[in-house]
Structures are given as structure tokens and as C-alpha cells.
Amino acid sequence: MDLGVCRNCGEFEGKCGCGRGKVILSAKDRIRVSKFLSGILRHFGRDFGISIDEEGWATVDNVLEVLKERFNIGRKQLELIVKFDRKSRFEIKNGKIRARYGHSIPIKTDWSESDEIPDLLYHATSPANIDSIMAKGLLPLKRREVHMCATPEEAFEVGRRHSKNPVLIEINAGEMRKAGIKVRKKGKIYTADFVPPEFLKIAGK
Structure with missing residues (x-):
């Protein structure tokens, strides 16, 4: 959807x-910029002269320099992309911006926004x-991390990017945490470094 501002309604998505x-x-x-933003914050920021620290943060000004040159957009457009991103992929804080998850570059992944983890x-x-996952x-x-979703519907939405008929796996996050395996909430996604097979079950079986 389009992103915009209104004197009466404030910032909006769509209309x-x-x-x-x-x-x-x-x-x-918006789609073009969002995909590129994901790329520079998760994977190839250094190729564009963007310095990313050990927790994934880059300075907003540095990122804007690249976005301005490539897409001719400014700070307000970037702020609206972050604000209205339905998957909460990004966050801005204290003049810095980062992707919450999905990194391939080496960063510290052991941070969480909440201890409220579903079982x-x-x-x-x-x-x-499936056979490999259930065995290994x-x-x-x-x-850098395994991605998990709070609902079957959200998981299927992600899975359909790679398969027409994805198989749903149920993960016993409650037992994982009891076993000392950290599960982290990052935006709308939950992550872990690894999910052992004993905590996995094919949904419906």
C-alpha cells in the first residue's frame, strides 16, 4: 500500500x-525500498559503505545517504516504512536503525524484546x-537464527514463499526453554540458534 501524511489524519497507509x-x-x-533496506541491514551493508555494529545497528544518516542516492527518498519515507511494516522487520532507536531478524552477516543474536514466549x-x-528436519x-x-511464528497462519505465509504446499511443524517452545535453549521475540518473529528434533512435531500427527 501507499504511504503518506495528512494534516488531519496524520501518517497513513493506503488512504x-x-x-x-x-x-x-x-x-x-515501498516494496523496492523495503527489499533493499532488508538487504543492506541483513546482508550486504558494507558493500554500500554502511557500518553495522555487533548488534545489527547502523546509523540512520548513513543509511539515508544510500537510500537518497539510490531511490531519492528521505527520512520521512524511511520512518513510514519502518512504522507500517506489517512484519516488524525494522526498528529505529536513538538515531540508529536495524533489522530485527534475518541476518547472514555476523552479529550478536542473543537479544530479545520480550520474555513473553508462547509455549x-x-x-x-x-x-x-521434512525428513532431514525431523532427524536433525x-x-x-x-x-544466523531459526525463524518461528506465533500462529500456523503466519508460518504458512512464510512457507509458501518456498513451496506451494508447505508442511506445518509444531515447535514445543515451552519445553525448549525448560531445557535451557533460548527463544527470543523479535518483532512478530521468534528466533532460536537451533531447534533440536525432540521439540518438533508435524502438525496434525
């Missing part, structure tokens, strides 16, 4: 309530991966 708001970033450009979490994957557990592979 403002009074219909007089000004769109400052089209839906098409059950979910992960959906291609049927071709969930591994982060190219990423």
Missing part, C-alpha cells in the same frame, strides 16, 4: 480517513525438507 492526505511513497516504490510456535517448510532439527542455514 487517509479524510481523503486529503498526500502520498509520499507509492506501493511499488507453541510454528514453522512451515517444503515437504522435501531446525538449523539456521544461511541465516
